[in-house]
Amino acid sequence: MKKITALLIAAVLLCSLALTGCGGSSKTLTLNVYNWGEYISDGSEDTFNTIREFEKWYEETYRQKVKVNYTTFASNEDMYAKLSSGAVSFDVVVPSDYMIARMRENNMLLELDFKNIPNYENIDPHFRNLYYDPDNRYTVPYTYGVTGIIYNANVVDEADANDWDLLWNEKYKGQILQFNNPRDAFGTAQYKLGLDINSGDRAEWDKALAELKKQAPLVKSYVMDEIYNMMESGEAAVAVYYAGDYFTMLDAQAEGVDLRFYYPEHTNYFIDAMCIPTCCQNKELAEIFINYMLSPEPAIANAEFIYYASPNTAVYTDEGYIEEMGEEAMQILYPEIGDFAALYNEYAFRSMDEEMLGYVNSLWETLKIN
Numbered sequence: 001m002k003k004i005t006a007l008l009i010a011a012v013l014l015c016s017l018a019l020t021g022c023g024g025s026s027k028t029l030t031l032n033v034y035n036w037g038e039y040i041s042d043g044s045e046d047t048f049n050t051i052r053e054f055e056k057w058y059e060e061t062y063r064q065k066v067k068v069n070y071t072t073f074a075s076n077e078d079m080y081a082k083l084s085s086g087a088v089s090f091d092v093v094v095p096s097d098y099m100i101a102r103m104r105e106n107n108m109l110l111e112l113d114f115k116n117i118p119n120y121e122n123i124d125p126h127f128r129n130l131y132y133d134p135d136n137r138y139t140v141p142y143t144y145g146v147t148g149i150i151y152n153a154n155v156v157d158e159a160d161a162n163d164w165d166l167l168w169n170e171k172y173k174g175q176i177l178q179f180n181n182p183r184d185a186f187g188t189a190q191y192k193l194g195l196d197i198n199s200g201d202r203a204e205w206d207k208a209l210a211e212l213k214k215q216a217p218l219v220k221s222y223v224m225d226e227i228y229n230m231m232e233s234g235e236a237a238v239a240v241y242y243a244g245d246y247f248t249m250l251d252a253q254a255e256g257v258d259l260r261f262y263y264p265e266h267t268n269y270f271i272d273a274m275c276i277p278t279c280c281q282n283k284e285l286a287e288i289f290i291n292y293m294l295s296p297e298p299a300i301a302n303a304e305f306i307y308y309a310s311p312n313t314a315v316y317t318d319e320g321y322i323e324e325m326g327e328e329a330m331q332i333l334y335p336e337i338g339d340f341a342a343l344y345n346e347y348a349f350r351s352m353d354e355e356m357l358g359y360v361n362s363l364w365e366t367l368k369i370n
Contacts, residue, residue: 028065031285034079034090036272037072037225038248039143041298041305048301054292066285074224075181083108089279091286094142097271098183101132101351109138110276116287119294126341127271127311131350139273140290143308144340145243145333147184147268153258155237163264164192166238168211173218177230177239180222182364183349184268185212188240191266198350202359209363216367228252231259242270244308247329261332269344271311309333 043049073079076099189211
């Protein structure tokens with residue numbers, strides 16, 4: 001009887017080892033990632049497939065399968081609304097600076113264990129300890145950039161392509177695209193008028209609303225990701241958007257479309273960073289994913305694919321990356337990092353208190369309804 005029992009135990013152990021791959025686990029882990037649209041190298045046109053490669057790397061490294069559920073959002077406000085509803089659970093999110101500050105203030109983020117993120121050493125020191133995460137506890141910068149104006153030179157007179165006035169030029173009525181989120185849209189009016197983008201004075205926001213109301217009859221559409229098709233096809237001729245997306249559009253512009261780009265004198269400087277929300281189901285796995293995103297191969301592939309500037313030294317010092325991006329892109333995307341840091345402190349959006357946010361959102365609704 002003892003021999004039979006011993007044989008049964010041995011058989012069970014052998015089956016267990018077979019199922020776990022000699023020390024791994026048969027259970028497939030799940031990682032839920034929430035990122036901006038068009039913001040990762042996705043394998044299209046034979047590019048690096050970041051998500052699939054992470055799944056493959058993780059299984060080879062840890063002898064355990066992982067499934068990444070990757071979904072996208074169009075604006076910081078959309079992302080915040082979904083997370084704060086409590087109806088969904090994500091392990092990694094990639095908000096912008098001002099939204100990170102709001103999430104941190106509302107206890108929506110978990111502190112990172114940087115022992116699981118050794119590749120953090122690749123992040124340039126200029127992008128550490130910034131206002132939205134002053135003690136460097138919650139975030140790992142993913143990209144940074146500057147907001148500018150994109151226009152079709154076959155439609156727009158070069159003499160008109162200067163500063164923010166182009167977005168209010170009646171010559172291009174019905175061909176202008178504006179941001180479809182309150183913070184960025186109000187920002188265009190505030191920069192144009194020389195107002196404080198982080199003001200707590202309602203009267204200043206009222207002035208910006210009045211300026212957006214003047215613009216409204218000229219606007220073809222309020223957009224986010226829809227901008228790509230509309231500018232690439234020539235359906236619209238003037239738009240405000242993030243610098244990196246200009247190069248994505250440039251690659252796909254239709255015949256007869258000649259897209260150009262410029263920075264207004266005063267404009268938004270921003271940083272998007274990877275964070276772990278409090279609804280996270282597997283914090284260590286989320287940190288491993290963030291660390292993987294900082295390693296050279298995926299970091300370079302993502303930067304090449306999305307055309308946003310990277311704060312990762314393994315990216316912007318890589319000769320192959322510099323050559324692939326080209327001189328124009330490097331000049332536009334990578335101003336002197338010290339200069340960027342100084343301007344960022346002056347022109348970046350800051351988090352506002354709930355009362356002020358409510359007022360701004362009410363103004364936005366007024367604009368959209370009208």
